[in-house]
Amino acid sequence: MKMPVDWFWTVFLGCAFLCAALALFFFSATRGALLLRSARGTSGAELAHVYPLYSNRWLIRLVDFQPLISAILLFQYHRLVSAITADMRKLDLRDKEVLITSCAFGNVIRRVVEAAFESGARRVLIADLIKNELDHARSKLQGIPGQLEFLEENATAMQQADNSVQVNLIFFLLHELPHPLKARVLSEAGRVLAPGGTLYLAEFSRPELSLLRGLSWAYFKVFEPLGLALWHSHQPLKQLDAIGGFTCQRKTYFFGNFQIIAATKNGLI
Numbered sequence: 001m002k003m004p005v006d007w008f009w010t011v012f013l014g015c016a017f018l019c020a021a022l023a024l025f026f027f028s029a030t031r032g033a034l035l036l037r038s039a040r041g042t043s044g045a046e047l048a049h050v051y052p053l054y055s056n057r058w059l060i061r062l063v064d065f066q067p068l069i070s071a072i073l074l075f076q077y078h079r080l081v082s083a084i085t086a087d088m089r090k091l092d093l094r095d096k097e098v099l100i101t102s103c104a105f106g107n108v109i110r111r112v113v114e115a116a117f118e119s120g121a122r123r124v125l126i127a128d129l130i131k132n133e134l135d136h137a138r139s140k141l142q143g144i145p146g147q148l149e150f151l152e153e154n155a156t157a158m159q160q161a162d163n164s165v166q167v168n169l170i171f172f173l174l175h176e177l178p179h180p181l182k183a184r185v186l187s188e189a190g191r192v193l194a195p196g197g198t199l200y201l202a203e204f205s206r207p208e209l210s211l212l213r214g215l216s217w218a219y220f221k222v223f224e225p226l227g228l229a230l231w232h233s234h235q236p237l238k239q240l241d242a243i244g245g246f247t248c249q250r251k252t253y254f255f256g257n258f259q260i261i262a263a264t265k266n267g268l269i
């Protein structure tokens with residue numbers, strides 16, 4: 001009679017320990033490191049908001065494991081990426097350029113690049129503030145035929161000309177940015193987009209279910225406090241409206257926890 005109870009506690013405590021260790025690891029590689037930077041007074045620099053998880057190449061490689069990344073997005077990753085790529089495949093991108101503004105874990109970049117070339121894109125640009133992220137993205141895109149360019153750039157001040165890209169994808173970047181940068185990134189995204197072009201924005205949003213909302217709130221409070229503003233003061237749709245010049249379609253996923261906005265730039269001649 002004693003054995004099953006022992007087993008139960010061993011498994012339970014083992015799982016609890018694993019979850020706590022994972023949470024501690026993520027906290028140290030994300031918000032914990034930012035708090036430390038701010039305590040040291042080094043938080044004013046351009047890269048200050050970027051987690052070590054994205055700047056240290058060993059951490060990038062360690063964490064970029066598809067099942068883990070899917071789990072972080074509550075197993076909606078595939079669904080979100082598929083929604084974007086399915087839409088992109090309907091576009092005529094012949095002789096056009098596609099921009100991916102900031103790298104992301106998992107296979108999103110590869111799938112978006114494939115969809116872009118299948119729709120005829122001439123060139124895909126991948127821009128990120130961190131060189132290690134670009135090197136990692138390059139390693140994940142081996143063997144893809146087509147013109148790819150990797151650019152070390154700040155999404156708040158892109159080097160691309162006005163109206164130069166037909167598609168721009170921003171995948172889960174906004175929630176990590178300090179609030180003033182959120183609007184600047186969106187406004188830059190609009191500037192470089194050609195009239196008639198589409199900005200795809202994948203992000204968290206305010207869940208409809210109160211239980212999920214509570215859990216999500218706790219997650220943001222602990223790990224990513226800059227993300228909560230997407231629920232209220234810095235809702236992407238409101239920000240795009242304020243910038244003006246877009247026609248937006250917004251779809252939510254998983255009880256409203258995630259959103260994809262397809263913002264088409266007005267003024268097609």
Ligand SMILES: C[S@@+](CC[C@H](N)C(=O)[O-])C[C@H]1O[C@@H](n2cnc3c(N)ncnc32)[C@H](O)[C@@H]1O
Pocket residue numbers: 050054069101102103104105106127128129130133153154155156171172173176
């Ligand atoms: C897109 S976000 C996070 C994505 C999400 N957590 C994931 O991996 O699925 C992470 C990337 O944004 C980049 N990044 C952060 N701030 C940036 C900025 N101002 N300009 C360009 N890239 C930026 C980071 O270097 C990192 O590669």
